[in-house]
Amino acid sequence: MMKFHFVTRKKRGIQILLKYFYHHQRASQLFQPLHILPKDATVKKDELISLSQKLLLDCGIVRPRGNGMYAFLPLGQRVLAKLTNIIDEEMKLIGAQKLLLPTLTSGHLWKKTGRWELTGDELIKVKDRHEKDYVISPTHEEAVVDMLAETYSLTHRNLPLRLYQISSKFRDEANPRFGLLRCKEFLMKDLYTFDKDEASAVSTYEQVSKAYDAVFQRLGVPYVKVAGDCGTIGGSFSHEYHYPAAIGQDILLICNGCGSAVNSELANNSDTTTCPLCGSVTTTTKGIEVGHTFLLGTKYSAPLNCSYQNEKGKPSLVQMGCYGIGVSRVLAAAVEALSCETGIRWPWVIAPYKVCIISPKRGSKEANAASWVNFLANTIGSIEGFHDDIIIDDRDTFTIGKRVMEAKKVGYPIIIVVGKSACELVPRFELIDITNSNVLLFSHVELLDFLRCK
Numbered sequence: 001m002m003k004f005h006f007v008t009r010k011k012r013g014i015q016i017l018l019k020y021f022y023h024h025q026r027a028s029q030l031f032q033p034l035h036i037l038p039k040d041a042t043v044k045k046d047e048l049i050s051l052s053q054k055l056l057l058d059c060g061i062v063r064p065r066g067n068g069m070y071a072f073l074p075l076g077q078r079v080l081a082k083l084t085n086i087i088d089e090e091m092k093l094i095g096a097q098k099l100l101l102p103t104l105t106s107g108h109l110w111k112k113t114g115r116w117e118l119t120g121d122e123l124i125k126v127k128d129r130h131e132k133d134y135v136i137s138p139t140h141e142e143a144v145v146d147m148l149a150e151t152y153s154l155t156h157r158n159l160p161l162r163l164y165q166i167s168s169k170f171r172d173e174a175n176p177r178f179g180l181l182r183c184k185e186f187l188m189k190d191l192y193t194f195d196k197d198e199a200s201a202v203s204t205y206e207q208v209s210k211a212y213d214a215v216f217q218r219l220g221v222p223y224v225k226v227a228g229d230c231g232t233i234g235g236s237f238s239h240e241y242h243y244p245a246a247i248g249q250d251i252l253l254i255c256n257g258c259g260s261a262v263n264s265e266l267a268n269n270s271d272t273t274t275c276p277l278c279g280s281v282t283t284t285t286k287g288i289e290v291g292h293t294f295l296l297g298t299k300y301s302a303p304l305n306c307s308y309q310n311e312k313g314k315p316s317l318v319q320m321g322c323y324g325i326g327v328s329r330v331l332a333a334a335v336e337a338l339s340c341e342t343g344i345r346w347p348w349v350i351a352p353y354k355v356c357i358i359s360p361k362r363g364s365k366e367a368n369a370a371s372w373v374n375f376l377a378n379t380i381g382s383i384e385g386f387h388d389d390i391i392i393d394d395r396d397t398f399t400i401g402k403r404v405m406e407a408k409k410v411g412y413p414i415i416i417v418v419g420k421s422a423c424e425l426v427p428r429f430e431l432i433d434i435t436n437s438n439v440l441l442f443s444h445v446e447l448l449d450f451l452r453c454k
């Protein structure tokens with residue numbers, strides 16, 4: 001009799017699930033080239049290095065690949081993926097749809113809007129073999145508006161329409177510095193919105209602003225929202241989101257009276273000590289811009305002739321907004337705002353791994369507790385929100401102390417040590433909560449209970 005071997009879909013699903021649960025990253029296999037300076041090395045005085053740049057390099061999160069260019073190594077890529085996921089979730093809630101536009105945009109579109117000349121040397125222009133002009137896009141207003149104008153017969157029933165992407169953007173920085181904070185290529189989320197009239201464009205602006213607040217609140221880094229400068233993007237009004245940090249390039253004025261905040265570039269004349277709205281005294285803070293929202297009106301839809309068919313069947317220009325979040329910049333600015341010289345502190349929701357489990361040293365008295373390592377990883381991995389968030393530091397030729405120090409520097413929020421106490425009659429494990437430096441000693445059950453409440 002013939003025998004059939006087949007795996008049912010359900011069984012296959014369980015196999016995949018188990019594989020996923022029980023495959024935890026090992027530090028011994030991780031591509032994480034650490035940047036270690038020789039002991040006698042001295043940093044040149046004129047070499048301005050920001051805290052985030054130093055820590056991200058030292059810990060093998062990113063790697064410089066030329067002036068103002070960075071490779072995101074596996075840990076850095078995990079942080080970007082988590083950021084992307086948070087943004088995607090919040091964009092979905094306001095009905096924004098994700099797409100991906102080409103990196104190159106035809107130069108003639110940028111000429112039509114006047115930005116070919118206006119943007120200056122930061123715009124990277126290239127020619128193809130047929131002498132056709134392109135920009136290596138720093139932003140995509142022209143590209144997305146032209147696509148809508150020429151390929152889609154919009155009617156009032158299609159509006160509002162909200163389209164976004166998360167992609168690499170380019171700028172020819174004259175003076176790249178501070179690592180990811182000022183570089184030539186960066187990861188950016190850009191949303192473009194299309195509405196039938198000004199009132200609904202303003203309502204869209206308010207909805208997107210709420211979604212942005214939700215993103216920044218979920219990240220948990222204190223942020224300041226200020227009235228912003230429209231710059232070369234143009235439009236009628238805008239807001240900026242900043243992480244306060246000493247290295248910040250923007251000076252923010254926060255009113256002690258009415259609480260309004262403004263970018264100093266927008267303050268009338270040079271008076272930066274009194275609030276333009278209520279006259280109270282202002283406090284000055286330096287900030288790193290991580291997000292920007294603009295109400296654009298018809299600034300792009302007019303020159304590129306992007307219109308829709310209104311209720312009366314007549315063509316009418318769409319009203320636009322554009323909204324950016326500097327994804328790679330959020331990563332660096334969060335590190336800049338939260339960390340200290342000794343190590344990175346990540347927002348919980350974007351830490352590269354939430355838990356780092358450190359195995360006993362090979363040949364030590366506690367070495368036979370090593371079998372706990374996988375068991376802990378698997379049981380922690382079965383807790384909601386932890387399955388893909390555990391790294392095992394199995395480099396057991398190193399002392400526990402050395403590996404704890406490294407894990408603290410990389411900033412894994414929870415470090416679990418399988419050490420001496422794991423050999424006791426009731427085995428216990430050291431848990432280091434790096435947000436408050438607490439060291440707790442837990443049994444297996446207590447450990448799981450603690451993590452379930454996280």
Ligand SMILES: [Zn+2]
Pocket residue numbers: 255256257258259260275276277278279280
């Ligand atoms: Zn005020």
